[in-house]
Amino acid sequence: MNILVCISKTPDTTAKVAFKDKNTKFASEGVQWIINPYDEWYGLVRAIELKEKDPSIIIHLITVAGADADPIIRKALALGGDEAFRINVDSQDSYYVAAQVAAFAGQGRYDLLFTGRETIDYNGSSIGGMLAELLQLPYISLATQFELSGTIATVKREIEGGEETDQVSLPCVVSCQKGVAEQRIPNMKGIMGARTKPLKVLEAVAAESMTSIVSFELPPAKAGVKLVPADQPEELVRLLHEEAKLI
Amino acid sequence: MPVLIYIDHADGHIKKSSYELLSYGAGLAELLGTSAEGIILGTFPEDLSALGKYGVRKIHQVSQGHLNESDSQVLTQVLSEAVKQTGAQVMLFTNNITGKAIAPRLSARLKAGLVSGAVALPDISDGFVVRKNVFSGKAFANVKVQTEIKIISLNPNSFQPKEVGGTAEMVELFLSPVSSNLKIVSTEKASGEIPLSEAEIVVSGGRGLKGPENWGILLDLAKELGAATACSRPVADAHWRPHHEHVGQTGLAIAPNLYIAIGISGAIQHLAGVNRSKTIVVINKDPEAPFFKAADYGIVGDAFEVVPKITEAVKKLKSAH
Numbered sequence: 001m002n003i004l005v006c007i008s009k010t011p012d013t014t015a016k017v018a019f020k021d022k023n024t025k026f027a028s029e030g031v032q033w034i035i036n037p038y039d040e041w042y043g044l045v046r047a048i049e050l051k052e053k054d055p056s057i058i059i060h061l062i063t064v065a066g067a068d069a070d071p072i073i074r075k076a077l078a079l080g081g082d083e084a085f086r087i088n089v090d091s092q093d094s095y096y097v098a099a100q101v102a103a104f105a106g107q108g109r110y111d112l113l114f115t116g117r118e119t120i121d122y123n124g125s126s127i128g129g130m131l132a133e134l135l136q137l138p139y140i141s142l143a144t145q146f147e148l149s150g151t152i153a154t155v156k157r158e159i160e161g162g163e164e165t166d167q168v169s170l171p172c173v174v175s176c177q178k179g180v181a182e183q184r185i186p187n188m189k190g191i192m193g194a195r196t197k198p199l200k201v202l203e204a205v206a207a208e209s210m211t212s213i214v215s216f217e218l219p220p221a222k223a224g225v226k227l228v229p230a231d232q233p234e235e236l237v238r239l240l241h242e243e244a245k246l247i
Numbered sequence: 248m249p250v251l252i253y254i255d256h257a258d259g260h261i262k263k264s265s266y267e268l269l270s271y272g273a274g275l276a277e278l279l280g281t282s283a284e285g286i287i288l289g290t291f292p293e294d295l296s297a298l299g300k301y302g303v304r305k306i307h308q309v310s311q312g313h314l315n316e317s318d319s320q321v322l323t324q325v326l327s328e329a330v331k332q333t334g335a336q337v338m339l340f341t342n343n344i345t346g347k348a349i350a351p352r353l354s355a356r357l358k359a360g361l362v363s364g365a366v367a368l369p370d371i372s373d374g375f376v377v378r379k380n381v382f383s384g385k386a387f388a389n390v391k392v393q394t395e396i397k398i399i400s401l402n403p404n405s406f407q408p409k410e411v412g413g414t415a416e417m418v419e420l421f422l423s424p425v426s427s428n429l430k431i432v433s434t435e436k437a438s439g440e441i442p443l444s445e446a447e448i449v450v451s452g453g454r455g456l457k458g459p460e461n462w463g464i465l466l467d468l469a470k471e472l473g474a475a476t477a478c479s480r481p482v483a484d485a486h487w488r489p490h491h492e493h494v495g496q497t498g499l500a501i502a503p504n505l506y507i508a509i510g511i512s513g514a515i516q517h518l519a520g521v522n523r524s525k526t527i528v529v530i531n532k533d534p535e536a537p538f539f540k541a542a543d544y545g546i547v548g549d550a551f552e553v554v555p556k557i558t559e560a561v562k563k564l565k566s567a568h
Contacts, residue, residue, distance in 0.1 A: 123381055
């Protein structure tokens with residue numbers, strides 16, 4: 001069984017969000033980069049758990065990015081996974097990235113493809129669905145639990161106000177979120193081992209991008225909190241009613 | 248070349264966000280000088296021509312029962328045919344669970360550029376540029392769509408539904424059935440609750456409430472306000488509240504009109520899930536809680552004393568009106 005885990009490099013959750021070049025680019029100076037948490041905590045860790053149960057499973061990691069993504073790929077390899085691939089090109093839009101991964105994954109090369117629910121920078125929630133369509137595979141989005149029995153996957157996924165349980169024959173694409181696995185921290189053995197695991201750099205295939213970012217904007221700053229004394233909670237209700245007109 | 252609007256429904260109810268989307272679609276059609284048309288997949292217990300009041304003149308329906316509950320691969324194939332048959336130039340979804348499952352697939356299938364998480368009507372003065380949320384609500388990006396067919400998924404609660412009157416003509420769309428590779432084994436829904444993603448008011452609790460046995464004061468306030476209830480990550484992790492109530496970076500991202508945070512300090516991961524809320528009220532006994540910086544209104548005080556008094560005041564207000 002072969003599993004492909006898609007990972008992406010994103011600014012750390014606490015990174016300052018600012019833009020440069022007339023607000024056309026993210027100001028990445030001094031930003032700490034991490035593996036997109038949804039890719040790492042859920043997709044990757046679940047793949048590792050499956051391999052712990054069945055050591056014959058091979059886990060490949062893929063990312064579409066320049067060489068500045070290598071540190072996060074090494075970190076991912078330190079958690080687990082057998083081999084990593086980096087398509088050496090700056091991602092342009094979701095479709096472009098999905099097309100690169102689809103071209104790499106080809107038809108039938110992987111039994112299971114994991115993505116995170118979304119990246120925490122562009123919040124597209126798009127790669128999994130696009131990848132599934134390009135490969136003509138079933139797609140289960142927003143998975144909260146993933147179990148494998150032979151070649152049948154049983155997946156719980158979030159639906160509006162509840163959960164749905166699906167069964168699907170592999171191969172399939174699954175986008176993962178909270179519940180699928182628990183966050184792990186790489187141990188020293190993993191970190192040492194990751195140094196010698198193969199990280200192959202591949203050239204991009206020709207693909208189109210369908211969208212482009214013209215500019216970024218920051219939301220207007222909040223006016224500041226209006227504090228109501230703790231002994232006058234009815235004043236809060238009056239403000240919400242008369243000033244904010246919300247209740 | 249209409250604007251085609253996906254009408255999302257479950258258990259015989261049209262999602263509230265679909266009303267917003269119908270109005271958004273009508274606004275977009277006006278901008279583009281074309282018509283707005285709805286599409287609904289599956290069967291529905293009522294006649295939907297009344298949805299015309301949101302500005303759509305036609306609603307296409309594919310009345311195949313199996314489409315009421317189906318997977319993204321099937322729905323994508325059906326919608327792809329529908330886009331071709333209607334000649335739609337823009338396809339609209341809500342950026343909810345359904346939209347996230349289908350819109351990207353359809354985008355890849357039709358080679359139609361997708362903007363997910365849109366928050367405003369496109370600017371068509373120079374191309375087709377749509378504003379969307381990025382960096383988990385900390386910024387906006389203006390995204391240009393370069394393809395002939397375009398797909399937008401609109402964030403819930405970012406566009407006010409507007410009733411303009413009129414009725415829609417219902418048209419059956421005949422498409423060949425598609426079979427699914429996926430079996431839906433079961434569905435579980437919490438009944439009788441207001442779905443978090445659709446709620447206009449959300450009352451949310453954190454560790455400051457000290458234990459699940461203390462949730463009564465929060466539930467009372469939520470009931471009085473007609474609000475949905477939510478919680479922070481530590482609360483869900485400790486199983487004080489069910490996981491589907493968890494809002495934040497790793498939980499649900501919501502954008503209600505009013506978010507009331509009780510005993511939540513406001514870590515950046517929590518803010519990422521709620522910072523799109525239009526108005527934020529924070530009740531916390533720690534004046535240094537970072538959440539106050541993101542709040543519109545705040546009370547520094549003990550939730551156990553303050554919250555029941557707020558509930559009383561809401562009750563009084565309701566009975567006076």
